[in-house]
Amino acid sequence: TQLLEQSPQFLSIQEGENLTVYCNSSSVFSSLQWYRQEPGEGPVLLVTVVTGGEVKKLKRLTFQFGDARKDSSLHITAAQPGDTGLYLCAGPSGTYKYIFGTGTRLKVLA
Amino acid sequence: EAQVTQNPRYLITVTGKKLTVTCSQNMNHEYMSWYRQDPGLGLRQIYYSMNVEVTDKGDVPEGYKVSRKEKRNFPLILESPSPNQTSLYFCASSLTRAGGPGEQYFGPGTRLTVT
Secondary structure (H helix, E strand, O other): OOOOEEEOOEEEEEOOOOEEEEEEOOOOOOOEEEEEEOOOOOOEEEEEEOOOOOEEEEOOEEEEEOOOOOEEEEEEOOOOHHHOEEEEEEEEEOOOEEEEOOOEEEEEEO | OOOEEEEOOEEEEOOOOOEEEEEEEOOOOOEEEEEEEEOOOEEEEEEEEEEOOEEEEOOOOOOOEEOOOOOOEOOEEEOOOOHHHOEEEEEEEEOEEOOEEOOOEEOOOEEEEEO
């Protein structure tokens, strides 16, 4: 069974600080997605990474897929209160299942 | 507007009373899925469907049924709900990518309480 473990589990930082969230697995993934979820709402897709070593940028967010396609990271530069939320990595598991990571709950203080 | 809709958004029911949560998508996606989200356990897949009339179990299928008679609809059925099925439920849909599920697009969620 493929698993996705995220770290840290919780993160509370001041506005303007940088942070990195990690998503790790012992299995190879054909692709990984990152989502952000607000309380009481469904996760919203941020990005998909497909190629080993791939780096994608979305404004202040930088996503990286590991060379072996077993891990990924999300780096936020100069975090803002609007970045507060639950960050989830996820991907296809086996042929048709889809699994989510354990999640990182981020709080950015003004 | 491309979207996934779920109904109802909130539901309080009693043990053993059959219920159905509806899910519909207007994006012509082949893949649809149901998840439940519980504190400390994250999002777990209940059932998924690769296409019409093709469904299979996710990681937590016990106590649930699904059907996929039309491409756009994927209802979740609880034949005899129990308190341990109290949870936040999400329906999602996606195109397929390399033969498997791709990026998931989620509905707004259904908060179910079983007393």
